[in-house]
Amino acid sequence: MSIADLRNxxxxxxxxxxMTLRMNAPDPFTLFTIVVQPLIVALLAMWMxxxxxxxxxxxxxxxxxxxxxxxxxxxxxxxxxxxxxxxGTLELIVGQPTPVSVIVFGKNLxxxxxxxxxxxxxxxxxxxxFRQPLSVEEPLLFAVSLLLTVVAFVTFGLVIAPIFLLSxxxxxxxxxLEFPIYMLCGFLFxxxxxxxxxxxLSYILGPYWAARALHGTATGGASLDEVLISWxxxxxxxxxxxxxxxxxxxxxxxxxRADATLRME
Amino acid sequence: MNAIEVEHLRREYKARMGxxxxxxxxxxxxxxxxxxxxxxxxxxMLGPNGAxxxxxxxxxxxxxxxxxxxARVLGFDVAKQADKIRGRIGFIFGGERGLYWRLxxxxxxxxxxxxxxxxxxxxxxRIPELMEMVGLGDRAKEKVEGYSRxxxxxxxxxxxxxxxxxxxxxxxxxxxxxxxxxxxxxxxIRDLQAEKKTILLTTHYMFEADALxxxxxxxxxxxxxxxxxxxxxxxxxxxxxxxxxxxxxxxxEVVERVRSQSFVDTVSVEDMDQRQTLRxxxxxxxxxxxxxxxxxxxxxxxxxxxxxxxxxxxxxRLVGGEA
Numbered sequence: 001m002s003i004a005d006l007r008n009x010x011x012x013x014x015x016x017x018x019m020t021l022r023m024n025a026p027d028p029f030t031l032f033t034i035v036v037q038p039l040i041v042a043l044l045a046m047w048m049x050x051x052x053x054x055x056x057x058x059x060x061x062x063x064x065x066x067x068x069x070x071x072x073x074x075x076x077x078x079x080x081x082x083x084x085x086x087x088g089t090l091e092l093i094v095g096q097p098t099p100v101s102v103i104v105f106g107k108n109l110x111x112x113x114x115x116x117x118x119x120x121x122x123x124x125x126x127x128x129x130f131r132q133p134l135s136v137e138e139p140l141l142f143a144v145s146l147l148l149t150v151v152a153f154v155t156f157g158l159v160i161a162p163i164f165l166l167s168x169x170x171x172x173x174x175x176x177l178e179f180p181i182y183m184l185c186g187f188l189f190x191x192x193x194x195x196x197x198x199x200x201l202s203y204i205l206g207p208y209w210a211a212r213a214l215h216g217t218a219t220g221g222a223s224l225d226e227v228l229i230s231w232x233x234x235x236x237x238x239x240x241x242x243x244x245x246x247x248x249x250x251x252x253x254x255x256x257r258a259d260a261t262l263r264m265e
Numbered sequence: 266m267n268a269i270e271v272e273h274l275r276r277e278y279k280a281r282m283g284x285x286x287x288x289x290x291x292x293x294x295x296x297x298x299x300x301x302x303x304x305x306x307x308x309x310m311l312g313p314n315g316a317x318x319x320x321x322x323x324x325x326x327x328x329x330x331x332x333x334x335x336a337r338v339l340g341f342d343v344a345k346q347a348d349k350i351r352g353r354i355g356f357i358f359g360g361e362r363g364l365y366w367r368l369x370x371x372x373x374x375x376x377x378x379x380x381x382x383x384x385x386x387x388x389x390x391r392i393p394e395l396m397e398m399v400g401l402g403d404r405a406k407e408k409v410e411g412y413s414r415x416x417x418x419x420x421x422x423x424x425x426x427x428x429x430x431x432x433x434x435x436x437x438x439x440x441x442x443x444x445x446x447x448x449x450x451x452x453x454i455r456d457l458q459a460e461k462k463t464i465l466l467t468t469h470y471m472f473e474a475d476a477l478x479x480x481x482x483x484x485x486x487x488x489x490x491x492x493x494x495x496x497x498x499x500x501x502x503x504x505x506x507x508x509x510x511x512x513x514x515x516x517x518e519v520v521e522r523v524r525s526q527s528f529v530d531t532v533s534v535e536d537m538d539q540r541q542t543l544r545x546x547x548x549x550x551x552x553x554x555x556x557x558x559x560x561x562x563x564x565x566x567x568x569x570x571x572x573x574x575x576x577x578x579x580x581x582r583l584v585g586g587e588a
Contacts (some may be wrong), residue, residue, distance in 0.1 A: 008382045011382070011385075012379050012382075015379035015380065016376075019368070019372075022372070023365065026367065059420075067330065081473070087362055087366075088358065089362075089364070091323075091358070092363055092377070093380065095328050095356065096351055096352075096377070096380040097348065097351045097352035097380075097381060097382065098380055098382070140577060209577055254330070257327075258330045259328045260278060262328055262329075263328075
C-alpha cells in the first residue's frame with residue numbers, strides 16, 4: 001500500500017467516522033443501545049451490590065459500560081450495513097474505489113467512541129444515585145487500557161461486519177450474539193464462574209482482554225505484568241482480526257455480488 | 266479500444282418460493298447479450314420493466330457477477346478487475362434511494378467525494394459548482410429528507426460527477442420525474458455528452474432514447490431484439506399503419522381474438538379509467554377498420570383513428586406489444 005493509498009484511506013475512514021456520528025446523533029435507537037441499556041444493566045447490578053453490602057462499584061460501572069460498547073457495535077454496526085442495504089447506499093459504497101473495510105472501520109470507530117458515553121453515564125449513576133465510592137486505582141494504565149479497548153472493539157467489529165454483508169437474514173441472529181459475548185468476555189462477572197471448556201473461547205476474543213485490563217486497572221486487582229499481557233493480547237488479536245477481516249470482506253462481497261444481495265427492494 | 270465491451274453476457278437469479286416446501290426457480294434476467302459502446306458515445310438501452318436493463322448496468326458497474334459471458338469497461342474485466350474500474354466510472358439508479366436523508370445535499374456530496382479520493386481542495390470548489398449545475402445551489406444546505414424526488418435525482422447526478430468519471434451509467438434517470446424535472450435531467454445528459462463522456466443510458470421512454478442517444482439497443486426478456494440508430498429503428502415500422510380504437514371494458518379474450526388475426530401485427534392496450542385504447546399495428550391500414558369493428562361487436566366503441574406509425578410504435582413492435 002502506497003503513501004497516497006494510506007492518506008486516501010485515512011480520509012475515507014475519517015469521513016465515515018464523521019458521517020456516522022452525525023447520522024447516529026439524533027437517533028433514539030442509538031441512544032437506547034449505548035446509554036439506556038447499559039444504564040439498566042448498571043442499575044440492576046448496583047442494587048444487587050448494595051443489597052449484599054459489597055464495595056466494588058467501579059467493577060459494575062466498567063462492566064456495564066462495556067455491555068454498551070458491545071451492544072452498540074453489534075446492533076448499530078450490524079444494522080448500519082442492513083440499513084445501507086435497504087436505503088440503496090450499500091451498492092454505492094461497494095461500487096466505489098476504497099475497500100469497504102476502511103468505511104466499516106470509520107463507522108465502527110464512531111460507534112465505539114459514542115458508546116463510551118454509556119460508561120460515563122453508569123459512573124454518574126453509581127456516584128450520584130447510589131453514593132458509591134468510585135476511584136480508578138491506576139488512572140494512567142486505565143487510560144491506556146481504554147484506548148486499546150477501543151482498538152480491540154473496532155477490529156472485532158471488522159470481523160463481524162462481513163457476516164452482515166453476506167445476507168439480510170443474518171440480522172435474525174443478532175440478538176443471540178449479545179449475551180454470550182457479555183458472559184464470555186467477563187464484562188459483569190469473572191469467566192472463572194463459567195464452565196472450563198468456554199475459557200479458550202474467551203481467550204480468542206479481544207473484548208475479553210479489554211475487560212481484564214479495564215477491570216484490573218480500575219479496581220487495582222491486577223499486577224503490571226497481568227495488565228501488559230492483556231494489552232499484548234488486545235494488540236495481537238486486533239492485528240489478527242485486521243488481517244482476517246480484509247480476507248473475509250473480500251469473500252463476502254464476492255458472495256453478495258453473486259447472490260445479488262447488495263440491495264433489497 | 267471500446268469504452269464498454271459486452272460478449273454473450275448472461276445473468277441468472279434463483280428465486281425462492283414457499284415457506285414449508287421451499288422450491289427454487291431459475292430466472293434468467295439477461296440472456297446472452299453482446300454490444301460495444303465507443304468512447305464518447307451516448308448509448309441507449311431501451312426496454313420495458315423487467316427486460317434486463319438494470320441487471321446489465323449492475324454487472325457493468327461491478328455490483329453483480331455475470332453468470333456467463335464477459336464484459337469489459339475501459340478494457341478491464343468487470344468480474345475480475347473491479348478495483349480498476351470503480352474509480353473511473355459513475356453510476357446512478359433511478360429513484361429516491363441511495364442518499365443519506367439525514368444529511369444535507371452538500372454533506373452527501375462531501376462524503377462521496379472522500380470515498381472517491383477527490384482532494385479536499387478540489388471538492389470544496391467542485392461541490393458548489395455541481396450543486397449549481399443541477400439546480401440545487403439554493404437548497405444545498407438543507408437535509409435531503411426535505412427534497413422532492415426530482416431534486417434527489419439531480420443530487421444523484423451531481424454525486425456521480427464528483428470524481429469526473431470517464432464512463433457514466435445512468436439507469437432510468439428520469440423515472441418518476443415531472444415533465445419539467447425530466448427535461449432538466451435530459452439537458453444535463455446532453456451537456457455531459459457534449460463533454461465527450463461515454464454514457465450508457467437505460468430508459469423505457471422511446472422519445473428519450475430518440476432525443477438523446479446515438480445508438481439504441483432494444484432489450485426484451487433479457488435479449489437484445491434490435492440495435493441501431495434511432496432513425497434506423499423507425500424503419501422497422503415503415504410498412505405499417507396504426508389503428509387506434511377507443512373501447513369501454515374490453516375483455517382479455519377479445520384482445521386475444523384481435524391479436525390472433527392474420528392481418529394484425531401487434532396489439533397493445535392502454536387503460537384510461539373506464540375506457541381503453543386498443544392500438545393495432547397492421548399493414549392494411551384503414552382497410553382493416555371494418556374487420557376490427559366486427560371483432561369488437563357487442564362492445565361500446567368510441568373514436569377510431571388511423572395514423573402513421575411513430576418511433577414508439579417501432580418499439581412496441583420490437584418488444585411484441587408489451588410496452
